Amino acid sequence: MRAQPIGRLGRVDRRSWLGKVRDAVDSLVKHSPSRFAILIFASLIVLFTVLFSLPIASADRQVTPLHDAVFTAVSVICVTGLATVDMATHWSPFGNTLVFIGVNIGGVGVLTLASILGLVISRRLGLRAKLIAASDSNPSRIHVGPVSERQAIRLGEVGGLLATVAISALVIEVTIAIGMIPSMLAAGYDAWHSFWYSFYYSAMAFTNTGFSPNPGGLEPLVGDYWFQSLLMLGVFLGSLGFPVIFALARAWRHPHRWSVHVKLTLTTTTILFVAGAAMFLLLEYGNPKTYGQLDAGPTVFQSFFMSMMTRSGGFSTIDMHDLNGSSLLVSDMLMFIGGGSASTAGGIKVTTLAVLFLAAFAEARGAPSMEAFGRRIPRDMLRLSVSVVLWGATIVAVSSIAILQITKQPFDYVLFDVISAFATCGLSTGLTAELPPEGVYVMALTMFMGRVGTVTLAAALAASQRRQLFKRPEERPIVG
Template identity: 75%
Template sequence: MAMRQLRAPLRLSSVPGRIRDGVDHFAGHSPSRFAIAIFTALVMLFTLLFSLPIAAENGQVTALPDALFTAVSVICVTGLSTVNMATHWSDFGDVLVFIGVNVGGIGVLTLASILGMVISRRLGLRAKLLAASDSNPSRIHVGPVNEGQTVRLGEVGNLLATVAVSALVIEAVVALMLFPRMLAVGVQAGEAAWHSLYYAAMAFTNTGFNPNPEGLTPWADDYFFLSALMVGVILGAIGFPVIYALVRGWRRPRRWSVHVKLTLVTFGLLLAAGGLLYILLEFDNPKTFGGHGAAETIFQAFFLSAMTRSGGFATINIADLHGSSLLVSDMLMFIGGGSASTAGGIKVTTLAVLFLAAFAEARGNESMEAFGRRIPRDILRLAVSVVLWGATIVAVSSIAILQITKAPFDYVLFDVISAFATCGLSTGLTADLPPEGVYIMAATMFMGRIGTVTLAAALASSERRQLFKRPEERPIVG
């Protein structure tokens, strides 16, 4: 009788309570699938909203391929579009874009963590594990790990606060920097205020949409305006864990974690290498930098190098670049920015781990080392998996788009990598895709944004333990 009395309240629990318990169980059982489910739901919701007549400037229903592609591009903070983003959408549509890129820029797993916290009204252990995995994807792969490379489990609450505060502060500062420059070229105060906020959000989230039909043309020679965009893009691309570490201990760089050091060093080297290569490859191209002076060429080259990390803004026509420059851009976009950032790509730490492994192998060392710390080999396996997943997605999508459009290979490869790396730069190919090509590019953006690690973890039902070892044999490699 006593047991029946204790069980009765469980059967009579409220519907919201049952929903909350069900969501909590699903999130705890498979965090990565829960995050992907939330991301998919957001894409479906924004597809519906963008299809509404009120979202279009002409008051008509937007076609499903365009509405879906825009929703994916906005939520995945990509920046590619099949419609003119400055003229097709109404004020309501522009607000949807602004809200969507800020939601998408938070990150798949961090977003899922915040929603889980709202549902459960507390940030419990499962939600903390979910949020921590966004700052360190290896926790998805092998569970909680004992390291100091990113953010410790107990600091996840502070990390989530840093995500919200840093996004708000950085976008506000960038907007304040842009506002007077817009007034200087004759933009009305109200429009300048809105466009400043819009550009700031597009910069920090690494999206790259333009609110005006001329794009960056009015400010193509305004170094201050372009520098403000670069600052927003770089701060968004280095990653929230790095921002968190810099805010906490910017005066003590020796105490920075290996993740922070690897991210900053690799990011800086790639930014410098990209700028130098663009100078060497484009200084004689009359369609890009050939007509500029030395100072302007250097600035524009480094601006393009920063934008290929996932920024998506451009002061030139990408299709006018030499083939060699397009290939350099492909590599920079594929690498992308930092982990747990608004940027896409395989991430700079993935590249750094691969190079560290190559150096260790060349020197005959058994383990990888960086900044006086040893990096475990399971991180190398994870890095290789990320690269292979990314290369496979790019290859399959490129073959499909090539078969559909018969377009030049370098243009197809550029736009596909831009979609996968959620960069947003385009040769003009994406805007002319037929519906079947639009769906393929949308799927490429989605898989690139949710992350190859998250996708792999979601596809694996569970980690299988093997209590025996098979005989070892070494195949010939190289």
């Protein structure tokens, strides 16, 4: 009986310790949600680096070199798909399990992930935590807070968004995996490997990662258009973004209720998908190393497959090293654009490109503001879009210069792999696997900055948001 007060005292102390942790997390979230999100992402990378370095994680039970462990951890958590080791043979079952878990964690998204962890620790989703999750669907909230225009996800719907993230990922991955099992069995794999490979490929498709668990990758399945179609479907759904999936799940029968964000994402994605396929068809139909030996039907299909995968999917049925220089440039453009906001895809995002084109169109018409689908788009979205593009271009330029200096490789191959790293695409000309350790670290940093997001990174580095209560005199410089 005398030990009971001690027990109660122990529980009080433990509760107090947890309370201090919760208060510290809440304070960090309140001070800088962007830095909190980056801290969570960086912590995950450190954790997975340690796990990948363990002897149990490698197939030969040897310690994986630090630069390979770091690169793999970043590539997994950032759902990139680039690798410096053979992903199909280097890792043990434990290591492959880490890859599977890591890409699903990373696919949730850096800001949404930080919101979920903040909710678990603080046991409540306060206004600031809601702003973190809401900013994943509307980056302008990072700078100016909630805005009055209709958005794909409103502040009061964050709980539904978080539930949609988990449910949609689970349902989509399981459905696609079940559809892939017959293809794996037909390719000659036994029941266990067919099951494991199907769920692995499904997760890699939805998270837009691009790792392959089987030796040879897609080579045994190059003629299976059903399997490749499922890969394209998974990549497409993952690249739409959770806010779009959330909106479509609620009102898929009523397009007039869709927000401008949803309409811009779907429209721009469709245009890029078709235009990219047309360009690959035009530029590669006569290339004997790629599509030159295929019939008309397979050539068209593979062109659409390549168009989808260069948007951030990371899978390929051909050697990217064999593409014509013009096709490499088209791939660079598609990878740099990427997918939808708050999606598993990378790049500057399709809505960013849409806003830039809407601004150019409005300027050509002499219109006072940007408009789309009967709605006016505020001018600060143009400023944000320009910032995203400039930051992205700067990261790509600096990384390309560093890799060129380190490797002395041709510029088009270096640019391709660097953009693939920044846009977390995963396609490679073979350059990444041959990088020396210093080049590996440069590419790992490029992947991290690309996945975290240029807007989030810039907001995190800013010391604080400054309010200015006056305006300086206006003067127009000469432009163009």
